[in-house]
Amino acid sequence: MRSPWQHLFHPANAGRYREAVGSAVDHLVDHLGETGGRPLTGISPREAAARATDVDLDRPIGDGPEALAELSRLWLDDAIWFHEPAAAAHLNCPVVIPALAAEVFISGVNSSLDTFDQSAGATFIERHLVDWTAARIGYDDRADGVFTTGGTQSNLQALLLARGQQEGRAPERLRIFASADGHFSVQKAARILGLGDESVVPVAVDVSRRMDPAALSRALGDAAAAGLTPMAVVATAGTTDFGAIDPLPEVAALAKAHGAWFHVDAAYGGGLLVSPRRRSWLAGIELADSVSIDYHKTWFQPVSCSALVVRDGATLGHVTWHADYLNPKDSAHPNQVDKSLQTTRRFEALKLWMTLRVMGADAIGEHLDTVLDLADAVAAELTAMPDIDVAAAPQLSTIVFRHVPGPDRDEDGLARHNAAIRAELFDDGRALVAATRVDGRAYLKLTLLNPIATVDDVLGVVAMVRETGERLQERPTAPRPRGGRLAVAR
Numbered sequence: 001m002r003s004p005w006q007h008l009f010h011p012a013n014a015g016r017y018r019e020a021v022g023s024a025v026d027h028l029v030d031h032l033g034e035t036g037g038r039p040l041t042g043i044s045p046r047e048a049a050a051r052a053t054d055v056d057l058d059r060p061i062g063d064g065p066e067a068l069a070e071l072s073r074l075w076l077d078d079a080i081w082f083h084e085p086a087a088a089a090h091l092n093c094p095v096v097i098p099a100l101a102a103e104v105f106i107s108g109v110n111s112s113l114d115t116f117d118q119s120a121g122a123t124f125i126e127r128h129l130v131d132w133t134a135a136r137i138g139y140d141d142r143a144d145g146v147f148t149t150g151g152t153q154s155n156l157q158a159l160l161l162a163r164g165q166q167e168g169r170a171p172e173r174l175r176i177f178a179s180a181d182g183h184f185s186v187q188k189a190a191r192i193l194g195l196g197d198e199s200v201v202p203v204a205v206d207v208s209r210r211m212d213p214a215a216l217s218r219a220l221g222d223a224a225a226a227g228l229t230p231m232a233v234v235a236t237a238g239t240t241d242f243g244a245i246d247p248l249p250e251v252a253a254l255a256k257a258h259g260a261w262f263h264v265d266a267a268y269g270g271g272l273l274v275s276p277r278r279r280s281w282l283a284g285i286e287l288a289d290s291v292s293i294d295y296h297k298t299w300f301q302p303v304s305c306s307a308l309v310v311r312d313g314a315t316l317g318h319v320t321w322h323a324d325y326l327n328p329k330d331s332a333h334p335n336q337v338d339k340s341l342q343t344t345r346r347f348e349a350l351k352l353w354m355t356l357r358v359m360g361a362d363a364i365g366e367h368l369d370t371v372l373d374l375a376d377a378v379a380a381e382l383t384a385m386p387d388i389d390v391a392a393a394p395q396l397s398t399i400v401f402r403h404v405p406g407p408d409r410d411e412d413g414l415a416r417h418n419a420a421i422r423a424e425l426f427d428d429g430r431a432l433v434a435a436t437r438v439d440g441r442a443y444l445k446l447t448l449l450n451p452i453a454t455v456d457d458v459l460g461v462v463a464m465v466r467e468t469g470e471r472l473q474e475r476p477t478a479p480r481p482r483g484g485r486l487a488v489a490r
């Protein structure tokens, strides 16, 4: 008899499962081979929106080729492909295959990592990975941590723990010190924690865009003099724009002297923990009370895969709440929910686990080293180009630069010019380049995370930027034939 629940994962439906997943993989692999070197098609938001909203969700089309064809039309035909070297904008990486195999198990088995009775061995796979990461940081066996959805959540939890250490202190007097180039999730966390925007004190950066310890010292001193409480100092190990690694030992010493929690946001630079050639760049990270690491950036894992690791596991108690039906105090079983902001939680750790078991940590670190070498080699070429202004030498894998077509452009003109270049490359689907601002001035940014990309590949993107810039320079006011795709002011 045919089950009425034939789409349910169940041994009776094994054939259907195999077929559905098998054809999904085949379909995806077909798309992989069809990008023709373009990371995107440049579909407009309006067109993409229309295709999705036109679908009548009350009229299913059933399994099979039609459903996949629809998916292609709505998304895959115009997706952004991170394995293409010309996708060089954001901290979203090409992914390694062992992690993709893990995804099959993560969703199929559907373990939930909140309690042992929903996850069994998965709980200990996650714990072993946390302990392993802690050992790489240089923590001793008091350390603990938990997988999170990303750096944003890790930073929030770290600051929540920091606030927990200040129990009894007036919340409006608590202050968080972070470099002016630190990640905006620190400000968001302060809001969520009810501390207010003014609780985050931006600390000036030096010429290499690293937190200036002298400025931090002054800011901490000023706060103390004003009767404020330094709740946390957040150092960044790899800022999003410049890859700058704050001077961790100096910042740690200042945080300690003022009794502040010391958090290191290593969302980007955390991959250096496995770098065979650059691990020393993170010296001092072991002095942190907590560390955020995004495996879904420099460890080539699919989104999401991230962790918060703390020096003293007891501090995780600030997020513990006992529920009679889930994690009562007298439970005979271990659980992870005591350590997490989430309750139901995907087994993201398995992706990293499979990657380490199949490829090994050194291989991940070598991939990262390759990408950092690539950034250096490309930046060296850019510095020699008369029409390219490089904002700073790369410190990790970003290159902040802009096209300067002639000597007589003012800042506004340069901003419009570079925004137009970026928009045109997006619209044409040739390259994905990011935009940012440096001290108020508009720049473009390459974020390199593809270890297969060559120097020539990336210089090809730069050549596109320059050619487009030249063309726009010749016809600065000519209307674009297919304008209005990427929303930028022109």
Ligand SMILES: *Cc1c(COP(=O)(O)O)cnc(C)c1O
Residues within 6 Å of the ligand: 091, 149, 150, 151, 152, 153, 155, 183, 185, 236, 238, 239, 240, 265, 266, 267, 268, 294, 306
């Ligand atoms: C990416 C990033 C974050 C945010 O991490 P998500 O995983 O995107 O939530 C935080 N800090 C830094 C330095 C980052 O680069």
